[in-house]
Amino acid sequence: DGGITQxxxxxxxxxxxxVTLSCEQNLNHDAMYWYRQDPGQGLRLIYYSQIVNDFxxxxxxxxxxxxxxxxxxxxxxxxxxxxxxxxxxxxxSSTTHRGLVGYTFGSGTRLTVV
Amino acid sequence: QKEVEQNSGPxxxxxxxxxxxxxxxxxxxxxSFFWYRQYSGKSPELIMFIYSNGDKEDGRFTAQLNxxxxxxxxxxxxxxxxxxxxxxxxxSSGAGSYQLTxxxxxxxxxxx
Numbered sequence: 001d002g003g004i005t006q007x008x009x010x011x012x013x014x015x016x017x018x019v020t021l022s023c024e025q026n027l028n029h030d031a032m033y034w035y036r037q038d039p040g041q042g043l044r045l046i047y048y049s050q051i052v053n054d055f056x057x058x059x060x061x062x063x064x065x066x067x068x069x070x071x072x073x074x075x076x077x078x079x080x081x082x083x084x085x086x087x088x089x090x091x092x093s094s095t096t097h098r099g100l101v102g103y104t105f106g107s108g109t110r111l112t113v114v
Numbered sequence: 115q116k117e118v119e120q121n122s123g124p125x126x127x128x129x130x131x132x133x134x135x136x137x138x139x140x141x142x143x144x145x146s147f148f149w150y151r152q153y154s155g156k157s158p159e160l161i162m163f164i165y166s167n168g169d170k171e172d173g174r175f176t177a178q179l180n181x182x183x184x185x186x187x188x189x190x191x192x193x194x195x196x197x198x199x200x201x202x203x204x205x206s207s208g209a210g211s212y213q214l215t216x217x218x219x220x221x222x223x224x225x226x
Contacts, residue, residue, distance in 0.1 A: 031213070040122075042202065042218030043158075090157055094213070101146060101206040103214055105157040 002027045006091050006106035012114045013078065013085060021076045021109045023091035029104070032074035035090045036060060043090065049074055078111065086113050116141040118205050120217035128225050133190040135220050137203030140184070147179055147186045148204040148214065151197075158202055162188060193224045 004025045013019045025032065031050045035043040045058030049068040063082025068074055074093075078085045091106040117140040127133045135149075146165040150158035164170045164177040164186065176189040186205075190197055200221045204214040 033213070040221075043216045048213065088155075101148075101214055103148075103160070103204075105159075108155075108157050110155075 004091060004093055004104050004106035006089075006109050008109060009107065011109055011111045013111060014114060016080045018077055018079050019111070021078070021089055021091075021111070023074045023076065023106055024072055025074075025093045025104070026072060027093055027095070027104060028071070029093035029095045030071070031094045032068070033092045033094070034058075034064070034066065034074070034076045035092065037088045037090060046076065046089075085111055087111060116144075116205070116207065116215045118203055118215050118217035120201075120203050120220045122218060123221040124223050125220055126223045126225055127193050129193060129195060131193050133193045133197065133222055133224070135188040135190075135201050135203075135222065137186045137188075137217055138184055139186070139203075139205045139215075141205065141207055141215075142181075142184060144181075144184075144205045144207055146206045147177070148206070149175075149177060149188045150202040150204060150216075152200045152202060152219065154199075190222075193222075195224045195226050198222055198224050 007022045033048040034046040044060050046064050047066040049055035052071050055066050055068050065077045089109045092103050094103045119138045149162040151161050152158040162177040164179045170177045174191045178187045200219040202219045203217040206214050
């Protein structure tokens with residue numbers, strides 16, 4: 001079955017450490033996204049990519065980095081420059097059909113600073 | 115900047131009642147509209163989409179769209195405790211755009 005796989009489900013980061021969150025899709029979707037969600041808050045866009053080897057900053061890109069070397073993969077690195085990284089991170093991919101956007105979400109990674 | 119506004123709630127309704135969730139959007143060129151349900155700690159799941167003015171029904175759910183007023187709503191009939199979740203409204207500008215703009219969500223509590 002097609003879908004998006006995020007790993008790990010839970011991640012603990014020490015102060016000053018970089019960590020990488022994995023996101024893989026087998027839906028053949030062109031576009032992929034990373035969102036951050038804090039308790040009681042909506043989805044805030046970190047980065048997105050509409051094509052391999054190209055990506056754009058979202059609303060809260062500072063302290064994060066991404067790469068898109070393959071269509072299927074869009075890993076997110078949370079760097080030590082991100083001062084408040086504890087949050088729920090969601091990866092999504094999308095495609096369009098007859099003008100309608102279809103989004104698929106991964107199951108999320110919960111990152112905690114220890 | 116494209117904006118999608120929702121009342122954050124919480125919205126509390128008794129079991130069996132109709133829950134009404136509302137959303138307004140700023141981009142008049144928006145073409146398609148989505149409602150996602152998100153349980154605590156889980157990822158959002160799509161429950162309805164609509165792109166034409168009027169009503170669209172799917173089981174207990176009805177989405178309503180009024181493009182002139184830039185307003186979209188979701189009605190949940192015969193609300194059940196299992197409907198308790200946060201509901202996210204999302205909007206696509208279309209025109210080849212792959213991206214959705216999300217509202218902050220409305221938390222719904224259905225009281226048994």
